Amino acid sequence: MLTYVLRRLLIAIPTLLLISLVIFFLVDLAPGSPASEIPLTVDAATRAKILESLGVNAPLHERYFLWLKQFFWIEPQYAIDHLFGTDLAQGAQRIISYSSRSPVFSIIAERLPQTLTVIGTAYAVAILIALPIGIYSAYRQYSWVDQLGTFVSMVGYSVPTFFTGVVLIVIFAVKLQWFPSIYDTTLKITDWGSLWAQVHQMILPVAVLGLYNAAEISRYTRSSMLENLGQDYVRTARAKGMGERVVVLKHVARNSMIPVVTIIALGLPGVFGGAIVTEQVFKINGIGAALIGAIHANDLPMVQTITFITAILIVTFNLIADILYGILDPRIRYD
Amino acid sequence: MPDGAQPVLQVRGLKTVFRTRAGEVHAVNDVSFHLRRGELLGVVGESGSGKSVTMMSLLRLLPAPPAEIRSGEVLLDGRDLLKISDAELREVRGGKVGFVFQDPMTSLNPVFTVGMQITEALRRHMGLDKAAAETRAVDLLELVGIPDARKRLGAYPHQFSGGMRQRVMIAIALSCDPDVLIADEPTTALDVTIQAQILELVKELRRKLGMAIIWITHDLGVIAGIADRVMVMYGGQVVEQAPVRELFANPQHPYTRALLQTIPKISGEREARLKVIEGQPPMLAAVPAACAFRDRCEFRHDRCDRENPLRRPVDGKTLGQGHDVACHWQAPAAARPQEVAHA
Ligand SMILES: Nc1ncnc2c1ncn2[C@@H]1O[C@H](COP(=O)(O)OP(=O)(O)O)[C@@H](O)[C@H]1O
Ligand SMILES: [Mg+2]
Numbered sequence: 001m002l003t004y005v006l007r008r009l010l011i012a013i014p015t016l017l018l019i020s021l022v023i024f025f026l027v028d029l030a031p032g033s034p035a036s037e038i039p040l041t042v043d044a045a046t047r048a049k050i051l052e053s054l055g056v057n058a059p060l061h062e063r064y065f066l067w068l069k070q071f072f073w074i075e076p077q078y079a080i081d082h083l084f085g086t087d088l089a090q091g092a093q094r095i096i097s098y099s100s101r102s103p104v105f106s107i108i109a110e111r112l113p114q115t116l117t118v119i120g121t122a123y124a125v126a127i128l129i130a131l132p133i134g135i136y137s138a139y140r141q142y143s144w145v146d147q148l149g150t151f152v153s154m155v156g157y158s159v160p161t162f163f164t165g166v167v168l169i170v171i172f173a174v175k176l177q178w179f180p181s182i183y184d185t186t187l188k189i190t191d192w193g194s195l196w197a198q199v200h201q202m203i204l205p206v207a208v209l210g211l212y213n214a215a216e217i218s219r220y221t222r223s224s225m226l227e228n229l230g231q232d233y234v235r236t237a238r239a240k241g242m243g244e245r246v247v248v249l250k251h252v253a254r255n256s257m258i259p260v261v262t263i264i265a266l267g268l269p270g271v272f273g274g275a276i277v278t279e280q281v282f283k284i285n286g287i288g289a290a291l292i293g294a295i296h297a298n299d300l301p302m303v304q305t306i307t308f309i310t311a312i313l314i315v316t317f318n319l320i321a322d323i324l325y326g327i328l329d330p331r332i333r334y335d
Numbered sequence: 336m337p338d339g340a341q342p343v344l345q346v347r348g349l350k351t352v353f354r355t356r357a358g359e360v361h362a363v364n365d366v367s368f369h370l371r372r373g374e375l376l377g378v379v380g381e382s383g384s385g386k387s388v389t390m391m392s393l394l395r396l397l398p399a400p401p402a403e404i405r406s407g408e409v410l411l412d413g414r415d416l417l418k419i420s421d422a423e424l425r426e427v428r429g430g431k432v433g434f435v436f437q438d439p440m441t442s443l444n445p446v447f448t449v450g451m452q453i454t455e456a457l458r459r460h461m462g463l464d465k466a467a468a469e470t471r472a473v474d475l476l477e478l479v480g481i482p483d484a485r486k487r488l489g490a491y492p493h494q495f496s497g498g499m500r501q502r503v504m505i506a507i508a509l510s511c512d513p514d515v516l517i518a519d520e521p522t523t524a525l526d527v528t529i530q531a532q533i534l535e536l537v538k539e540l541r542r543k544l545g546m547a548i549i550w551i552t553h554d555l556g557v558i559a560g561i562a563d564r565v566m567v568m569y570g571g572q573v574v575e576q577a578p579v580r581e582l583f584a585n586p587q588h589p590y591t592r593a594l595l596q597t598i599p600k601i602s603g604e605r606e607a608r609l610k611v612i613e614g615q616p617p618m619l620a621a622v623p624a625a626c627a628f629r630d631r632c633e634f635r636h637d638r639c640d641r642e643n644p645l646r647r648p649v650d651g652k653t654l655g656q657g658h659d660v661a662c663h664w665q666a667p668a669a670a671r672p673q674e675v676a677h678a
Contacts, residue, residue, distance in 0.1 A: 233444040236443065238396060239396060239428055241427070241456065242425070330491040
């Protein structure tokens with residue numbers, strides 16, 4: 001198992017390098033230049049200095065290796081310095097945003113918590129709703145719960161989040177005025193009141209993202225449960241005198257969860273993609289909004305870095321899914 | 336076995352149907368039989384004759400819907416298993432009655448250890464704690480001939496061969512000292528040498544533990560070596576029933592006679608081995624108003640088309656006690672069995 005994980009990690013390195021190469025060069029083709037972001041009032045000498053400090057005059061491959069070094073070597077040092085008060089980085093040049101001219105990672109560190117709170121909550125809510133519904137729908141196939149669940153998940157799965165989001169905003173925020181329609185990113189949780197305000201403003205976006213993901217997870221759970229409920233070992237468990245709870249929640253669910261857990265792990269990076277849309281709809285100032293903003297502003301380092309982080313997430317969660325599969329299914333052997 | 340011993344299991348008038356989109360399938364039609372304490376009852380019949388559905392109906396193991404047990408009673412020690420509550424039934428399943436299924440490759444749960452799958456039943460029925468259940472599980476694995484039993488408790492089903500898995504299934508079925516063991520074609524999925532080993536094992540276990548056994552097979556040759564009594568099923572009905580020697584010596588039903596001819600002879604010429612029974616098993620789409628076997632029967636006459644034959648005693652004893660057959664045709668006394676078998 002350990003050798004398997006190590007081998008997979010080793011394979012991940014060239015994969016990620018290749019991805020970084022593609023991302024960096026493709027994004028670099030975009031017609032952006034930091035020069036256009038510098039006000040025209042700035043004189044030519046200063047302008048040249050600024051460009052020089054941003055390192056944009058160097059040839060493409062040099063910029064790529066610098067970016068790579070900054071990403072994997074310098075930025076982690078800054079992160080450690082920040083956490084432990086050390087001074088490893090010693091003022092080395094960080095990845096700088098063209099438009100705001102502050103370090104890209106500082107902006108990400110600022111925006112990420114907003115995104116994670118909403119996405120994390122939505123995904124957790126989705127799992128908590130989807131598993132029981134999927135299990136029950138399969139066990140009572142064609143019951144009204146199953147019919148309703150199947151219908152709702154079909155709707156949830158086929159209607160895009162920007163549509164559900166807008167519909168919910170129109171109904172609950174504009175017409176009924178139950179919830180705010182704009183997400184207040186500056187809200188700090190200091191007491192019960194502000195905690196409630198935070199929960200309150202999260203309800204709509206979490207509902208939109210949660211419904212979408214719950215739909216997918218419950219469909220998988222249901223079909224996986226159905227497949228396993230017909231297996232011979234289920235009859236064996238009943239013939240041993242085990243109660244229905246044990247048969248369904250232990251014998252069948254334990255088998256059914258193998259593909260479902262994989263789907264959950266694999267789906268997590270994809271949720272970031274969904275979050276970009278949701279953040280636009282609810283005006284949440286998260287990482288998705290940062291990416292969209294950066295694209296509009298031709299802020300190449302920002303786009304390159306966020307895209308590459310997403311790629312790393314996908315590769316990581318693929319690995320996690322594979323490892324979970326091996327842990328859950330004793331028939332899988334890694335060597 | 337003592338002839339007059341009180342039956343541990345008594346089944347009367349069992350009817351099981353499947354409601355399908357194409358209509359009802361009458362898989363088990365008015366089946367009655369009994370099983371005495373310590374007796375080994377062989378059940379034979381070609382595939383689709385209703386053997387499995389009958390046995391699974393006894394413990395209500397069929398999925399409902401589509402299965403529906405329409406009538407009958409299943410008396411275990413005088414208590415009707417079709418009437419008791421689900422909770423009481425679960426005490427019987429795996430407790431008083433153990434079940435071994437046909438396919439050992441799929442009958443064990445792939446994600447749990449063999450030890451867990453044995454101890455689960457032990458803890459459920461015998462109230463043993465984890466340690467005591469594991470000790471007993473080791474004993475059981477040794478009993479069914481699995482070497483290095485304590486180590487194997489932690490192994491998963493896929494780490495066992497087919498024959499070893501069937502031994503594990505037998506260990507599970509016997510774990511709580513059942514009065515009745517139902518084995519539904521336990522050797523059909525195994526290759527011939529393993530089949531023989533499992534048969535030997537069951538004979539030995541029976542000597543040691545003394546439970547009554549229902550052994551289902553489509554192979555009369557297997558039955559000859561182990562059964563006390565044989566019940567032949569065809570089209571969801573019992574067509575003949577007799578002590579094993581009597582059945583082999585004096586088969587009455589044309590179907591039984593044909594089955595006997597399909598047994599390969601030990602001493603005989605190899606070429607002339609299997610005489611396949613001509614024709615198709617019946618569609619069980621309706622309650623039969625005629626004999627189910629008539630289309631394949633060489634002794635068919637017009638009464639067979641009008642009337643489904645009832646079981647009648649052959650030897651003058653009470654129905655079910657001795658030899659009985661469900662056939663309008665009277666086998667001539669001259670047609671002795673060996674002649675039939677070797678014809
Ligand atoms: N789930 C089901 N739905 C419809 N018909 C079934 C089902 N299970 C079994 N049957 C029918 O019941 C009859 C008896 O089957 P079975 O008891 O399995 O035969 P066997 O003697 O080979 O064990 C068969 O004709 C089969 O078509
Ligand atoms: Mg069968």
